[in-house]
Amino acid sequence: MIGFLLRGVLRDKSRFLFPFSVVTIGVALVVSLVGFMEGVFMGMIDMTANLDAGHLRLVNKPFYDEEHLRPLDRSLAGQKETRVWLKKNSPEQVEWFPRIRWGAILDVPDENGETLSQTPVVGMALDLKTKNSMELKRMKMEESLVSGRLPESPNEMLMGDQLAETLGVGLGQSVTVLGQSFDGGMVADNYKIIGLVKFGVSAMDKKMVLIDISDAQNSFYMEDMITDWLGFLPPQYSLEEYEVVKKDMQEPLKRWIASPPESWAKDDHPLLLSVRDQQNIGAIADKFYVIQSFVVGIFTFLMILVLWNAGILSGIHRYGEMGLRLAFGEPHWKLILTLGIEGLMVGILGAIAGSIFGGAYTYFLQEVGFNMGDNFAQTGMMINDVVRARLTIGGFVQAVLPGIFASVAGTLVASLAIYKRSEANLFRELEAG
């Protein structure tokens, strides 16, 4: 029966091609649209999480309160102990990485070693030396490196390409970091610029330098001390699930603070934050989902309307056939059932084709992206200058389900017309048609 219907559908150009192409186009559009919106939005979340906020973040409250000043004297001691605690008290899927956010003055010497310029920079220290570490992958270090290489030896530095341009420095140049150590002492250390990076976030490319965490601990005399622990969950976890993990960890955290490690200062008080808590991501995410469902809703609605039209169109072609079948004594419900099944088939085929086209296009946008220039430079948002789409299962679901539904609903609505007509009338149309 199904095979019979399928062959019928496929052979009849007029009742297949149009609804098929409408479903295909509709599904493709929704897949790309959702992919694009997800891409822009999740791109921002990921960028923020990877470069700055983590999915989860453990930070000392005194540091967090004055974060913009990067007060290293408010760092959290007991790095090793904290790592053990984090491992023990968080789900095993969470991977924790230490980071140090620092700020300093970068002294650029001339060829005689005399001070040429002094500029304040913001810095991030993370594990750059462990080959193939998740940290490197997450930061997309390999891809972001526009020239040079990653640090291997002590005191090597990566610099934002735009910052390098502003300072007029290049690969191989030695610069001096002048800052304050954990205990307020002076820090002066030479770093060699061995790589220029471009994350595509102008806010970072213009200001940021990256060094390895062990170098930072050495330069700033922060043995066994870091400013942040960033926790990352595998990609399939959603923003909401970060909250769950965070909530589950609050109780153990309280107990831990009640009996703190010896190395902590009196006012040390680690906070556990999720990416939602930082930089207003929570509010932005909520708004985004409202807008997204609104847009997808409108599209689905439109697609149903168009398919309804298409269903009627193909139905009309077949009035004669319907008349004939009714005349042979086929009951109305069966007729409508077969029409519904046909609609379903067209829907499924269209959805598959649409998913292929939409998916391919989204994949293209995901891999290549398109450049928005440095429009977002001053907005302070962590939006990549190159906007990329993102293929998600959710995107396909949001496109395929309404696509198939629209096809079936369109056919069924259209088939109502058949109910209204008498067999004789339909049969006459058969003669005519």
Add this chain to the structure above:
Amino acid sequence: MNWDIAKKNFYRQGMRAFLNVLVTALSIISLIFMLSLLNGFQAQATRNLVATDVGGGHYRVPGFDILSPTEWEDHTLKPDESLLKLSDKDKAEVLVQQGQLYPNRRLYPVQIRGVSMEQSLLSLPLDNLKKYGEQIEDVIPGVVGVKMARKAHLKKGDILTLKWRDKSGAVDARDILIVDVGDMVNPRVDDGVVWLRLDHLRSMTDRQGEVSWVAVRNYMGPIDGVEFQTVEILMADLLALLKQDRMNSKILWAILMILVCTSVFNTQILNIFKRQKEVGTLMALGMEPMRIVRIFTLEGALAAIWALVIAALLGVPFFIWFQGVGFDVSHLSEASFPIRETIYPDYQPKEIFYSLLIVVFLVVMAAWLPVKKIIRLDPTLALRGRAIT
């Protein structure tokens, strides 16, 4: 006559005609809505920038670049007589200096901005500063924005130390009283900024009569010793961003329009298929094919016309309602968008007119495309209903 036939035929389509109309109407509404919301965003952001910072442009000391913190402190001067002559409605003198605030006895580098109290060009929540006299008494009254207050943990009534340097380089410090935490609307004049009376800042830094810039309502032509920065230059980044946003919303709308046109196109195909006998008859009776095409196209165009009516019927109340509610964008203020409050759409008649024109044109094209093949139709086949299959 064409018109009557088209009208009659159109209404006979019943539900489908209505759907096409509805879909078109909805997309017209969404187009106008998207564009107007963006207009509203731009207008409000511009208004906020203009109202709090930019005015009609700045006459600045040449070389002043606020993004390079080491440079600008000494870029001040006594403005030209022609600028000073302007009324307080038309100019705002602003002096910007670096300072160090000590909230919680920790150092916090800030920008100290002094603005004259008499000016009414820029609207800043500085009313509480006006109560104080020209002479600084025991504390300096200052105002900070909401964002700054949150970051530095400040509240109204707090007293803390502000340190700065005068023109000669002597160090100076006094207690500052936060007389208000104001909603600055524009994070660029909020984040890391402490607002003081201009006369106070001038006497504090020994820069009597000096400014970093003079914001003016209207361009006054070139003036010696200062360079003019237009509103466009001062908000270039924001304009670029909005341009991008406009592009994005147009792409979205284009996709919507494709669906609308498909629907109309679809209907037209259905029409001529169903009514080929009618077409055949008309042709047999001697009606020119071109005229038949016109009739059918007109039918399609009627969808567009009705869509305009429905769009007006549905859209106007929606727009009026939305104008009352607005769109809350407070989440954007965390980034440095110069906007904090609810935004309201800004409807531009010219833009709406052109948008409608485009919609009507597209719908008419979609109506015409499928029917143009009537010209080549064989009347005998059409009469038998076999010309189009």
Add this chain to the structure above:
Amino acid sequence: MKAAFIKTSVVLVCLLTLVAPCVAEEINAQKLLEQLDENLWANKKFISGRLIIDNGRKIRTLTQDSWMEGATRSYSHYKSPAREKGTKMLKIGGKLWMYTPRTDRKILIAGHLLRQSMMGSDLSYEDMMEDHKLSHAYAASVEKMEEFEGVQCAVLHLVAHDKKTTYQTRKAWVNPITKIVLKEERFAKSGKILKRILYKDYKKIEDRLFPHTMIFKDLLKENTKTTYKFDVIQFDIEIPARYFSQSILKR
């Protein structure tokens, strides 16, 4: 004879005590300031000392050797802790350079850096840059007489001659008899107090009374204190010329 001596002494002490309050009128403040300078600013001196920096959370001790010539030229060499060892600071001609062996570079301390705290202490690099004798930079007047740590002091009010002087006013608690300063306060132009310095442990070296401890406090910050202890002080020594040349700023 003995009794007579005691008698005389008692009379003298009484007399001195009685006379003291009237001294305020008679003290020549400017003269006193000059005498103070002469006492502190020997033409050439060498100090080996410890800088004890307490930032409220941690205490660090740095040891250094310094050679000074007047108020305009100085050279310091840090000896410990390990991470500051070999750090050198040179002040000549109104400029300040720093050399650290770790960077093996001489860095000009200017602009941003000048206003930062020196080695995390309560002194800024700018404070280090002060290169004029007080009596040259300030006009002094006696504000009042006040007892400080059991010593009757003349409180000198110092007002800068030049508008460019960092601290426009200072106050110094000076013992008019021994011509030593016991406490100093530095003020912002507005009169707000910014820094307080205590001079302690005066000892006689050659024919000068010299403090062996100075305690600096930045009053805008919380819980911080920097103590400078002088372990070895030598006056009028020979300082090799190369100490005051940029060429010293290397390993």
